[in-house]
Amino acid sequence: MSMTEDTATPKRPSGFWSYANPVKFLGLSERVLPALWGLAALSLIVGLIWGFFFTPDDFRQGSTVKIIYLHVPSAMMAINAWVMMLVASLIWLIRRHHVSALAAKAAAPVGVVMTLIALCTGAIWGQPMWGTWWAWDPRLTSFLILFLFYLGYIALWEAIEDPDTAADLTSVLCLVGSVFAVLSRYAVNFWNQGLHQGASLSLDKEENVADVFYIPLLVCIAGFVLLFLALVLYRTGTEIRLRRTRALQAREARL
Amino acid sequence: MTLTIRDLCVARGGLPVLQGLSFTLAPGQALILRGPNGSGKTTLLRTLAGLQPPLAGQIDGAEEQIAYAAHSDGLKAMLSVRENLTFWADVFGQTDIAPALDAFALTPLIDRLAGTLSAGQKRRLGLARLLVTGRSIWMLDEPTVSLDVDAVAQFAAAVRAHLRAGGAALIATHIDLGLESEVLDVTPFRATQDTRAGASDEAFL
Amino acid sequence: MTLTIRDLCVARGGLPVLQGLSFTLAPGQALILRGPNGSGKTTLLRTLAGLQPPLAGQIDGAEEQIAYAAHSDGLKAMLSVRENLTFWADVFGQTDIAPALDAFALTPLIDRLAGTLSAGQKRRLGLARLLVTGRSIWMLDEPTVSLDVDAVAQFAAAVRAHLRAGGAALIATHIDLGLESEVLDVTPFRATQDTRAGASDEAFL
Amino acid sequence: MTALLRRDLKLAVRAGGGFGLGLAFFLIVTVLVPFGVGPQSELLSRIAPGILWLGALLACLLSLDRLLALDWEDGTLDLLATSPLPLEAALSIKALAHWITTGLPLVLAAPVLGILLNLPTAGYGWLVLSLLLGTPALSVIGTFGAALTVGVKRGGLLMSLLVLPLYVPTLIFGAEAARRGATGMDPLTPLLMLAGITAGVVAIMPFASAAALRVNLR
Amino acid sequence: MTALLRRDLKLAVRAGGGFGLGLAFFLIVTVLVPFGVGPQSELLSRIAPGILWLGALLACLLSLDRLLALDWEDGTLDLLATSPLPLEAALSIKALAHWITTGLPLVLAAPVLGILLNLPTAGYGWLVLSLLLGTPALSVIGTFGAALTVGVKRGGLLMSLLVLPLYVPTLIFGAEAARRGATGMDPLTPLLMLAGITAGVVAIMPFASAAALRVNLR
Amino acid sequence: MPDLGKYADAVLSAYGVSILLLVLLVVLSLRQGRRARRALQDVEKRSKPNA
Numbered sequence A: 001m002s003m004t005e006d007t008a009t010p011k012r013p014s015g016f017w018s019y020a021n022p023v024k025f026l027g028l029s030e031r032v033l034p035a036l037w038g039l040a041a042l043s044l045i046v047g048l049i050w051g052f053f054f055t056p057d058d059f060r061q062g063s064t065v066k067i068i069y070l071h072v073p074s075a076m077m078a079i080n081a082w083v084m085m086l087v088a089s090l091i092w093l094i095r096r097h098h099v100s101a102l103a104a105k106a107a108a109p110v111g112v113v114m115t116l117i118a119l120c121t122g123a124i125w126g127q128p129m130w131g132t133w134w135a136w137d138p139r140l141t142s143f144l145i146l147f148l149f150y151l152g153y154i155a156l157w158e159a160i161e162d163p164d165t166a167a168d169l170t171s172v173l174c175l176v177g178s179v180f181a182v183l184s185r186y187a188v189n190f191w192n193q194g195l196h197q198g199a200s201l202s203l204d205k206e207e208n209v210a211d212v213f214y215i216p217l218l219v220c221i222a223g224f225v226l227l228f229l230a231l232v233l234y235r236t237g238t239e240i241r242l243r244r245t246r247a248l249q250a251r252e253a254r255l
Numbered sequence B, C: 001m002t003l004t005i006r007d008l009c010v011a012r013g014g015l016p017v018l019q020g021l022s023f024t025l026a027p028g029q030a031l032i033l034r035g036p037n038g039s040g041k042t043t044l045l046r047t048l049a050g051l052q053p054p055l056a057g058q059i060d061g062a063e064e065q066i067a068y069a070a071h072s073d074g075l076k077a078m079l080s081v082r083e084n085l086t087f088w089a090d091v092f093g094q095t096d097i098a099p100a101l102d103a104f105a106l107t108p109l110i111d112r113l114a115g116t117l118s119a120g121q122k123r124r125l126g127l128a129r130l131l132v133t134g135r136s137i138w139m140l141d142e143p144t145v146s147l148d149v150d151a152v153a154q155f156a157a158a159v160r161a162h163l164r165a166g167g168a169a170l171i172a173t174h175i176d177l178g179l180e181s182e183v184l185d186v187t188p189f190r191a192t193q194d195t196r197a198g199a200s201d202e203a204f205l
Numbered sequence D, E: 001m002t003a004l005l006r007r008d009l010k011l012a013v014r015a016g017g018g019f020g021l022g023l024a025f026f027l028i029v030t031v032l033v034p035f036g037v038g039p040q041s042e043l044l045s046r047i048a049p050g051i052l053w054l055g056a057l058l059a060c061l062l063s064l065d066r067l068l069a070l071d072w073e074d075g076t077l078d079l080l081a082t083s084p085l086p087l088e089a090a091l092s093i094k095a096l097a098h099w100i101t102t103g104l105p106l107v108l109a110a111p112v113l114g115i116l117l118n119l120p121t122a123g124y125g126w127l128v129l130s131l132l133l134g135t136p137a138l139s140v141i142g143t144f145g146a147a148l149t150v151g152v153k154r155g156g157l158l159m160s161l162l163v164l165p166l167y168v169p170t171l172i173f174g175a176e177a178a179r180r181g182a183t184g185m186d187p188l189t190p191l192l193m194l195a196g197i198t199a200g201v202v203a204i205m206p207f208a209s210a211a212a213l214r215v216n217l218r
Numbered sequence F: 001m002p003d004l005g006k007y008a009d010a011v012l013s014a015y016g017v018s019i020l021l022l023v024l025l026v027v028l029s030l031r032q033g034r035r036a037r038r039a040l041q042d043v044e045k046r047s048k049p050n051a
């Protein structure tokens, strides 16, 4: 266990890992956050307004193509948030930096909301395109499963009182869950053939997405990424403060 | 075989409770742990038994040597005395449960379900389990709770026999067991507000 | 207002435990119940509180008069001290929780979740509940478990104030509370093997 | 009276209170059904009303476990039984709190899950109406089951066994109403029966529950 | 090693041990399905393989609750963790005992319940085979869920929430194999996948379970 | 306002739902954050009243 060694002269990590110290992390996020909020708001507003007001309709999909500016970025962030939680969980399990465990905790609700947005916009898009709100298409299905994993992860955090125990257990769940999420993806693929148009508007530009759609989409994706970063950073700060409050209260009570 | 503790710090609920604890426990020796409620005796025993990691310090000679008896006995109400004891003997790779039954006068109860025993009889069964582990260091957390005078004497005799056979015992208790042994009061080692031993909350203080 | 017990017989687990018990408890009076473990004090208190029917005998003056405090406090870990107390006050049709908070020095803890209290603080909160019931007869089962000396004094003061206001109290305890009151030892009333008081197994004896 | 309701609702939404777990279970069961029976939307839409009713019933059932057990363990039930509040009223209120925290969310979530199972458009209104009428009966009957098994160690599964048969009439009329609604038939008769069951159960069951609980508190 | 297995089996069949409760739940769910979706036999026989798999899964899930919780409460887990038996082995054995007392009876009962749901004749063999291959995975994954939630008060519902998504691949392949068998298609591929999942899960999951349990025992 | 044609409902509701969810997330996060900050300040003041 990394924390047992030389407590008399604690190592002062420098560089990247030094931000694993909660106080330092709070300082950093305090400095970075205003700019991040601003950039996120800016690119979201620009991207969405551009996409909504100033792009033409697609010749096949009509105006529904505008949904892409919400659907694709949120779907991407839903997956990326889980990947980030996975990485943070690994860092916690291996190096036991509290900030990374709390960052994973802070990212989960953001991930759920992203998943929900992807699901809702997809469903709303599906009604005119496929004539149904929902189909058991592999991609949609695996997204639904991802949603369930998020719910379970959050519920487990909520249910356990001791924060370190909760961090350990949720990290293990995140690892195992990731493996099973991938497994489910293959299982679902095997189980049903897809409806979801991937290639028709593929981000792989070769296909066909014209620049008129592509550039505002990139701006929106940037906006979602920035918003995600800002939210996670801010929420991690909240978690750190809650934890510090708890620690101080526990120390008071023990006297 | 000697258990050596050096500069140990143990934590519970994210905060250190005891720190700077050092002692040795040699074969044939018994050590009584004392301290007020909530001072951390149970936490110390659990750490030594390997159930939780220490915050700091070293524990040598504990691996696969310790038989731990906690506040609860791990008895199954729906198994008989014999079945309960045989199970633990099997888990620890032993076969003979007769000496354990004799030491705690359980032979007349051998076919009773554990759930129908009185509290004191249950406790005696829990202590008899120690004899079927074949382990050399006993870690006992308030072993004499709900025992009557006779049973306490049986227990003391069992501990003495264990020590004579080269075993050792670390016993947390509030009452006098009639054992001639050293006493370790944990009160001076209680963690203070400015203990900085890396408890899980430390980073936040 | 006087609680009158005549020739009471109480049972637990299908067998009578106490029989032939008679006493009265007048306003302003406290009565301490004593007896070894398992002698039936808890059973008696539960019967008087109306949680279980007596096997035989009469209980007069108990209806809607009794505030019962059991081994466990009925606190919700996820509600604050204030919320816990307000809930019980509402259930018993009272509104003011301030005197209860004062009597047990709980005011500084008012917004802490009950789950984060220490055992003694929890117990104090459990006892404060008695003051918001507005009931006149207190039935307390080992009320001072895990209380420190100061808190025991607070408790004794609360009981004295309750008696002075015309209340009564029946307290099962093993320790000395510093109350000047009568003592009732239940040992002589323990049911013997030939008690024939109609316990549920009686038909088979 | 309202103090108990407010407390139960508060407890449900606090950390670890279990608010939403029934909902999550409902969601999961509904999601698993296509994995079991296959993704053909025509088949799914035929079984959708029944499966949604079954899912709601199972979710309700599983959350019954904590309806009384926590209050039993920490002694609250003993104290409530000695309070001026009649046990019948207390149990009715607890059933109401259970319905608000479990049944009502299920009713609200059912249309969303109906989408997943391709419920025919005509069916949504009737499904919601039948659940709205039927879930209170599930909570009240469940309270009876919980009161029966409150002292039993690991009573959860035993309670399921006791309660499930009692749920059968509610399930039959509820699912029938939803199915008739979805297929364009007239769902009035089963809806009336359902309402009758709920009314009867709400009026009478609390007495049985209180009787059972009194025995368990002894 | 075998001592633990023998003890768990003994405990399961003693009074209150819960042997057969999973089976009873399976029975009840299967019986309730026709009430929910209606009695048309052609419809029932189409959904029979999926429903039977789902029922088995839910029954398995509900009995997980007692897999570790009882041993946790009475301190047995602490003592086992300090015994020479590695925790990984202990958990594998407990999963095996769970399978023998829950999974195996479900496998044996499935054909009988298949009759209730009008399962096509061709389907019986494949249903039993797929359950035989798949239920061990359910027990092992369930042990992981139980180890994760063992310290949590009323962890039952939470555990369901955590475990159900993990059950998805097993359910998909199992139900697909049974369905293909029932409709006369070739069920070999899903059966192989199912066997692969079970083998992988049996080999690897005990380590995750032991890690989770160690954290909970701290 | 661009002409959304027959898909106006779909596009508008998609934007509506998404923006609602995002705003909700941000607002809730900020509220929790402010609460945590205040609670911490209280406790810190109590733990060193003379500082």
Ligand code: HEM
Pocket: A068, A071, A072, A075, A076, A079, A118, A119, A120, A121, A122, A123, A125, A126, A127, A129, A130, A139, A140, A141, A143, A144, A196, A197, A198, A199, A201, A202, A203
């Ligand atoms: C509830 C339903 C839906 C869900 C859960 C869903 C989910 C996803 C996911 C996960 C992605 C991948 C994002 C990435 O590449 O990182 C995606 C991309 C995309 N979706 Fe959907 N989708 C849904 C419905 C729809 C519908 C109805 C349409 C249009 C007819 C659509 C069009 C697209 C497009 C054009 C992309 C980007 C293309 C690509 O990645 O190759 N989606 N969606």
Ligand SMILES: Nc1ncnc2c1ncn2[C@@H]1O[C@H](COP(=O)(O)OP(=O)(O)OP(=O)(O)O)[C@@H](O)[C@H]1O
Pocket: B012, B013, B014, B017, B035, B036, B037, B038, B039, B040, B041, B042, B043, B044
């Ligand atoms: N789960 C927990 N979470 C937080 N703190 C805890 C927890 N369990 C115990 N503690 C605290 O840790 C400290 C040490 O507890 P421990 O059980 O080791 O004391 P002990 O010396 O064994 O007391 P006793 O004589 O009552 O058995 C106590 O102050 C207690 O309040």
Ligand SMILES: Nc1ncnc2c1ncn2[C@@H]1O[C@H](COP(=O)(O)OP(=O)(O)OP(=O)(O)O)[C@@H](O)[C@H]1O
Pocket: C012, C013, C014, C017, C035, C036, C037, C038, C039, C040, C041, C042, C043, C044
């Ligand atoms: N659930 C039960 N089933 C059967 N017998 C029981 C049960 N609970 C208690 N008993 C028995 O009933 C008798 C009276 O128990 P009771 O709890 O009233 O004793 P007590 O005087 O309160 O003891 P203590 O001082 O330990 O609190 C005891 O002999 C006990 O063994």
Ligand SMILES: [Mg+2]
Pocket: B041, B042, B043, B141
């Ligand atoms: Mg202790």
Ligand SMILES: [Mg+2]
Pocket: C041, C042, C043, C141
């Ligand atoms: Mg008692």
